Structure formats: structure tokens, C-alpha cells
Amino acid sequence: MKYIRNFSIIAHVDHGKSTLSDRIIQLCNGIDNSIKGVSQILDSMDIERERGITIKAQSVTLFYKSLDGSKYQLNLIDTPGHVDFSYEVSRSLSACEGALLIVDSSQGVEAQTLANCYTAIEMDLVVIPVVNKIDLLSSDPERVIKDISNIIGIDVTNTIKCSAKTGIGIRDILEKIVKNIPMPLGDPHNPLQALIIDSWFNNYSGVVLLLRIKNGCLKQGDKIKIMSTKKIYTAEKLGIFTPKKITCKQLSCGEVGWIICSIKDIHGAPVGDTITHLKNPAKTALIGFQKIKPQVYSSIFPVSSEDYKLLQCSLEKLCLNDSSLFYEKEVSEALGFGFRCGFLGLLHMEIIQERLEREYNLNLIVTNPTVVYEIKTLQEKIIYIDNPSKLPSINYIKYFKEPIAECYMLFPKKHLGKIIQLCIERRGIQKDIKYYDNQVALIYNIPMAEIIVDFFDKLKSFSHGYASLDYQFKNFQKADLIRLDILINSIKVDALSIISHRSNMRYRAKKIVEKMKNLIPRQQFDIVIQAAVHKNIIARSTIKQLRKNVLAKCYGGDVTRKKKLLQKQKEGKKRMKKIGNVEIPKTAFLSILHINKN
Numbered sequence: 143m144k145y146i147r148n149f150s151i152i153a154h155v156d157h158g159k160s161t162l163s164d165r166i167i168q169l170c171n172g173i174d175n176s177i178k179g180v181s182q183i184l185d186s187m188d189i190e191r192e193r194g195i196t197i198k199a200q201s202v203t204l205f206y207k208s209l210d211g212s213k214y215q216l217n218l219i220d221t222p223g224h225v226d227f228s229y230e231v232s233r234s235l236s237a238c239e240g241a242l243l244i245v246d247s248s249q250g251v252e253a254q255t256l257a258n259c260y261t262a263i264e265m266d267l268v269v270i271p272v273v274n275k276i277d278l279l280s281s282d283p284e285r286v287i288k289d290i291s292n293i294i295g296i297d298v299t300n301t302i303k304c305s306a307k308t309g310i311g312i313r314d315i316l317e318k319i320v321k322n323i324p325m326p327l328g329d330p331h332n333p334l335q336a337l338i339i340d341s342w343f344n345n346y347s348g349v350v351l352l353l354r355i356k357n358g359c360l361k362q363g364d365k366i367k368i369m370s371t372k373k374i375y376t377a378e379k380l381g382i383f384t385p386k387k388i389t390c391k392q393l394s395c396g397e398v399g400w401i402i403c404s405i406k407d408i409h410g411a412p413v414g415d416t417i418t419h420l421k422n423p424a425k426t427a428l429i430g431f432q433k434i435k436p437q438v439y440s441s442i443f444p445v446s447s448e449d450y451k452l453l454q455c456s457l458e459k460l461c462l463n464d465s466s467l468f469y470e471k472e473v474s475e476a477l478g479f480g481f482r483c484g485f486l487g488l489l490h491m492e493i494i495q496e497r498l499e500r501e502y503n504l505n506l507i508v509t510n511p512t513v514v515y516e517i518k519t520l521q522e523k524i525i526y527i528d529n530p531s532k533l534p535s536i537n538y539i540k541y542f543k544e545p546i547a548e549c550y551m552l553f554p555k556k557h558l559g560k561i562i563q564l565c566i567e568r569r570g571i572q573k574d575i576k577y578y579d580n581q582v583a584l585i586y587n588i589p590m591a592e593i594i595v596d597f598f599d600k601l602k603s604f605s606h607g608y609a610s611l612d613y614q615f616k617n618f619q620k621a622d623l624i625r626l627d628i629l630i631n632s633i634k635v636d637a638l639s640i641i642s643h644r645s646n647m648r649y650r651a652k653k654i655v656e657k658m659k660n661l662i663p664r665q666q667f668d669i670v671i672q673a674a675v676h677k678n679i680i681a682r683s684t685i686k687q688l689r690k691n692v693l694a695k696c697y698g699g700d701v702t703r704k705k706k707l708l709q710k711q712k713e714g715k716k717r718m719k720k721i722g723n724v725e726i727p728k729t730a731f732l733s734i735l736h737i738n739k740n
Contacts, residue, residue: 436483
């Protein structure tokens, strides 16, 4: 245990975290011929490599010989950098004693870096500041070091300057890790206590668990018990990632490794739970992770009803690997059987949708994202609604409350005016403003519904990509909200209903109706699209019918013959309108996601 070091890497998106991980693995001879030439080694999903972001926390065990000749076992747990995956960060940090704080020497400190760094400090981790990308012409390491000291407030005396791309300073980082980060606490002779950091499903092995051994040791063949579910399993295989999957006979106190126990029930060993021995069990469980609540809700339906069971199995497997994903069964009159899903944010929602379509070959319809609203009824009952179609009648509602997020934004001074204007447009209330040399920190309370769709995109656009955002739920506040229903030929399409603030309901209604008119194909009868609040129609548009020329073969003869044909066509269209179903294309549902307040 004296020579074990568990550490994590904290960094904002695109600050060079995955590249730095690659260099550390290379220097510790963790790269063999099978993965040479592959970048982003710890980003195992194709979607991670394509988007250039880390989504899932990954671990790797490395062996490093320090300059004094001692051989150390380094357990690196990689973490995501995007605000939507902050839950993955807290899970990774709970398995470590120290963390590297990576800051881009050209971009400086970002809001999400700040939030994750404070999480590490609250967990009593040793934080080592590292300034990366010093090989760039735009690099200004001294200014960035000053920013780290002023904005974050940690000691920057021994900050390491490095370039993950060229390999400068990587050895200094490893030396700092072995000298400054303490050895793991715990007693190898105590009863086994192993924290489940992560889990995923393998078609051949069942559930694979990623563990951090806090006390005792775990050997192959041991009978183990999951402390919350009381279920008993046998440790059939265990080992470490180097980053290749390597099997070993035991995992000792302080180590991070994987275990296979033939768990077929995907809820058999929850993330954050404690594993102990069946004989001589630990008396208490370890402090797990606080169950995170979804911030954004959306409904997912298969385009083909035959794929419903496959979608259910796919969501179960994704839930195992992503405990922040929530889902429950839902039935829609317009779209049939599907699932109501909860996500941490819009990027999280996009990633889940993309993984379902890629990994399980599903063709999906995803409805408009919403947040959770608090409603007080006239009977003084408090209810929480995440689906507009489940909203009770306005006659039973005493008041609405919407979730408010506290937003921390960090950006260059010159963009202050535009960003304040954006926050005002999104019904934001300013709480604080701080100036740091060329940077400004702006704190606003903004309704969550205004953030989830495109606030981050607009923020990046107005600041030319330099602004960063961190937000968290603060409280519920009263608001003047209404439900906007979309009717197609007087039939309400529940999947298109949205909850909107009264101030911009007409704008959104008009936009949705216009969009639907352009996307729904013409039929043999008129299609009337309406947007309604309660029983009042506030926007309307008509898709004119396709008209067949029934007089084409009528060259002459009596005019009554022509009138008879036209009357017959008119009656047929009237009958068709009564029984005809309007096909709403998938693109219509997706396009509603992008209709927001200007």
C-alpha cells in the first residue's frame, strides 16, 4: 500500500486531458503493439472519439519507476469534463486520494474546471495544478497560473508546465504524483469493504463491476455479498486494466480493479454499493454516492412498434452503465408505446439517443425536452410534473413553480454586454459579478427551462467560444406558465404539447405551427394545424389538399356531368378527412427541439 497512488484528472472539455492520459500511459509502458498509434486510449466509445469528449469514467493501472528507484502502482481514473457528466466526476474522485487539475495555457480557467476542483477539495483530495499546451504560440502560462490562484484560490507555487502533445513535463507530473499524493488509507487485515465505482453489461460475462478496495482484500473464488441487496455471488474472475484487461488472483487494499461474478440481473449490484465477504462481513457499508436527480425529461418512442422490447432491453443495459439515466413506461395516443426518460442535460440526452441508435440499431422518435415543474392544486396538494400531457386542468391549479438554476459563467470582459443581454432574454436575475484581470465571473439565477435547450450554444456563440458555464439546481419559484397544445385536424397530439411561459407563448405557437406546416406532407384532404391554450386557438395554419383533376377525361357533353364528378370528389374528400390519419414525420418532432425564444 505504501507504493500505491490513486489519482484522477480534472479538466474542462478540450483542455488536453485525454492526450495527457495517453502520455502518462506511454511513459509507464502501458501501451502495447495492439493499441499503438491510437489516440484517446481511455475514451473507449466511438462517440467519445468523434466528439472529442469523455463521457464515461475509465480506469487504468500503471507501474512507474520513480527517479529514486522505487516502483509505484498508479491507478488513474479518467473523468469527463462536460457539465452534464459531473456525476461521473464525483464518482471517480471518491476512489482517489489526489487529482491533477489540468488548465489550458491559452484558454485559462473554465467554469466547469472550477466546479470539479471544488468537489475535489471538499473530498479532501490533494490537488496538483498543471498548465498544459505550453507549446502553443498563444500560450500564456504565467497569466493562467495567476488566474488559478485568483479564481480557484489554491496554492500555485509548484505548478507544473507541460505539453501533452510533445511530452514536455510528463515526467515531472509523475514525480509530483508519487511525492505529493498520499498512499491509500485502509487496513488489509480488516473485513472486506469494496466500493462499486462503475458497472457495465457484457453479453458473455454478464455484469462487470469496477471496484475500489477500501479495506481487506478480494481473492478469486471468494464468496461475496452485496450489502444493500443482500445478494450472494462468487468472484469468478478479477483483474486490472493496463489499459488492456488483465486477470489476476487478488485485488489488495487500496487497488482499483474489475470483477465478474456472473451477475445476470442488471440491478443486482448498484453503483455506489459496498461489497463484502459472506464469511466475516463488514459491519457497515461505505458511504456511497448521492443519487442524482435528472434535470431534463423527454419521451423516446421506437419508429416501428416491433422494436419496443429491444428498446426496453437497451435502456436497461444503458442504465447499468449510466446510473443517472432514468426511464419509465409511457403510452402516447399519437406515438404508441415508449418510455419517459430523465437526463442530466441536453448533451446527455443526445448521447443516450445516439448510443441507442448506434449500439442497438434502433430508429427512434424523441419528443420535446421538459423540466420538472412543481404544482399546487386547489386541494393544497403538491405534485411534480415532467410531462406536459399529464398536467391537470387549469381549473384545479392554484399556482405553478418552475425550477431555477444558479448559473456560473466565466468569459473575457469584452463579451459582458452581449451575455448580460442573453441572460435577461432568458428571464435571468443577476446575483453577482466578479472581475479577474481580463476575465469576468457572472452569476445569474435563470429558469432551468430556458437553459436546457440552446442557452449554452448561444453563450458560446456570443463569446466566440471563450465562455464556459456551470449550473446547478437552486430552488422552485412561482411563474406564469401555460400548456401549449398542438391539434392536427382538431385532434390533440399529446407528444407535441409543451409548457411555456406566458410571455413567449404566441411566438412559440406561431413557430411550431409554421414548422409543422413545412414538414407534414400534403394529403388528399386539408390538414388544419392549430396551437391552443386551454380552449383558445392562438395560431393556425392549413396544408392545402392535393387535388386530382377528375375532369381530365371529360372532353365534352353536358355540364351536369362535370358537376356530378366534382360533387362526388368533394364528398369523397369530406369522408376521407373524417377517417384519414395524418402521418407526422419523425423530423417534425425533432424540429420542435430547436424552436426557442429569439
